[in-house]
Amino acid sequence: MSPGVRRFDVAVVGGGSAGLAAAITAARSGARTLLIERHGFTGGMGTASLVHSFCGLYLLRDEPGAVLANPGFSAEIAERMIAATGIGPLRVGRVDVLPQHPVDFVRIADEMIAAEPTLELMLHAEASAVERDAEGWLLKIASRSGAVEIFASTLVDASGDAMVAAWLGEGFTMAAATQLQRPAYVFGVHNPSVMGDAMRLRTSGLLVEGVRSGIIPSTALGLSFRESGRLGEIFGTIDLTGGDTAGDFDPLDPVCLGKLEVEGRRIAATTVEWLAGRDDTWKGSYISHWPVRAGIRESRRWLGEAVLTGADVLAGKRFEDEIALATWPMEFRENAKGPKLRFPENNRPCGIPAGCLKPRGMDRLFVGGRCISADHDAQASIRVMGTCFATGEAAGKMAVDALG
Template identity: 35%
Template sequence: MPSPSFVTEPARTLPVYGEFDVVVIGGGPAGLAASVSAASHGARTLLVERYGFLGGMGTAGGVTNFAGLYGRKNGEMRQVVHGVVDDLLARLDALGGLNQPQDGMAGRIRVRSYDVSAYKCAADQMLVASGVQLLFHAWAAAVLMDGQAITALVVETKSGRQAIRARRFIDCSGDADVAHFAGVPFELGDGHGSALFPSTMFRVGHVDAGPALAAVGEFKAINDLMAQSEARQPGRYQFPRKGAILRPQKNPAEWRANVTQIRNAAGTAMDATDARQLSEGELEGRRQITEYFRFLKNEVPGFADSAIIDIAPQVGIRETRRICGAYMLTGEDILSSARFADVIGINAWPMEMHVDGAISWGFPRDENRAYNDLPWRMLVTREVDNLLVAGRCASMAHEGQSAARASGGCFVMGQAAGTAAARLEEGAAFAATDVARLQQVLLDDGVYFDR
């Protein structure tokens, strides 16, 4: 590859899009919860989203289910993530887009699938009802700083490059873009040149539901069919990984497929912060989909007359930058069902490590409390006074992030961040937040702590 060349961009004066109390960057679960919570507590709030719709990986990445809302307590599976997400679930249900809970892993996990289009509409309704202002098709490009505070966010839009002023910012970008621009230290992936491998999601329609449900109604069944096919016909299919997740949607004639695994030229996980790798990964994901779909039609009961009805708008990213904040959630915190004095809510998803060629799971050791607290400190940076980071790019070690990156934990982080941003005293730093007061407000707003 030729050596990089450079050009100099002339300085220019930017128009100010607006001035706000709170600006949230990214409209996934964390960003939805953050913006709704901030606006609900009286802050003039703007949500900046690079697509023309909300939902993050749940829509743009084609995930199609909420993971981590449910956890086992004293042997019983129950919903342990509450608050803003309850409003979203109710709106989804009213639109006819919410499925009943689906259990897997011998009853150790429970997910809630939804219709992607309904999710987009329900999210719109929720934010508009809360008074959140929305700026779609805008990409965070830089920040302007005054000492240890961000004074403005620079965004690229179809109206050109603009600046947005605010008193407080919440980075829910997934890639810690804003924190990175502001100089907050971070870790990228697993620290050894790889990360949780990404996947391009797709949906299959026109499935004969009866035979399909009988053949692959359990999570493990599709893996068995893949292994049997490999044993009978070595080399006929190139499976990108050993484990697959193939599940019916609300309409059992439509199924979601989570089967791909995107590598770069070096054989490690594609780095979604690298523009070249991201572009190559989009091509590779669709190549793997066509290969895997050939297996579905030829080998899996109920799929002979099926068709691919949707490929996600982008490759699904599990891990890129993770900030190094006031506390980093660890894998041991997940396995030990950790409790924290500065708890802001619950993570109920186990460690889900998408490693080279496979998925490795790590469940909490205490089956009577198979979930852990999430601490306030994982949202707080040491370097920037008026910035919080929530979602998959919050302060977590590689193993801890494999669990808390799920949508349940992201809703929790976002609600705490938005609530704190709206209620923080003028001129105060987030590091000085009265955590006990914040916790009481979160409890009053329906968040569950398991105290």
């Protein structure tokens, strides 16, 4: 290692919900922490992909009233979000979700990061390789000033895609292309009307009419619109197949990702144009913003000392060394025809054992977020942001504890 290499106690790859929680938690203990994010803001899918609800923050209950599942970072961010938007948890069937606005999420994250003197944030920086030595990790980062190297005693992989495992060439698994949860495209729309139930129903009819007349693609039938909480703004979400056939989807392949982005924009643009020209409630509507990137629900998963399974989630299994509770039902989106939910017995929350955050056979390395060690079915529960905050926070604590 060259003498000029800067040294940190903890480095966190990826500033999504998990990475943000991990970095802030590590820094709050006084550790010199580096957070590396390839975009110009943190928040991951919750900002760059415009995913606009925090799920998994609350316990599943038949009774009304939202009860937080995990104390700590998840509870703190929920409180900050409610203060920013003025909107509390909403009951949808048996679950409570917290609507969140990506613009507020970015600002909240900026403020939380700025409050930590031992936390350094690198934006527009993409970690690209790691080397291991006896004391820790040498990380290579691609930046506008060229390649940068830093040393960290402990490392947290919060990249969503288990990038550290990919660089090491081992320790991960991934579902077959036909089984992977489908990607989706979320976009912002300026719409002068208030989106009520009547308009929603009318919109469904218009989409069917547009598809039947061959003006809009059939994929538009799966489009859902939801108010953003701000006057005149709604979000549209389209589930995509990911390729010409289900087997073509590869969430890690840049060519496949390129096609997804273009396809998402094409469907969104044709559909909003059709609606705006067809109906008074849509008159004057236009696409106000694209996401930075299409939403990816599942890719690589780490193989950890423990592997959470779908059976664990269904049974609401608890573990002595659990670090957080997973409360979201398993939400399968293995095709672009909408979600299939599987709820745990008696609404029981499932513990996430510490071993799911510890890659097998590797010390000084921890993982948080949607790529923790879980099988495909359990990932369908633990990938939601409420749970990612909690696993990220735990990974940050474990990274600090491993400093000794």
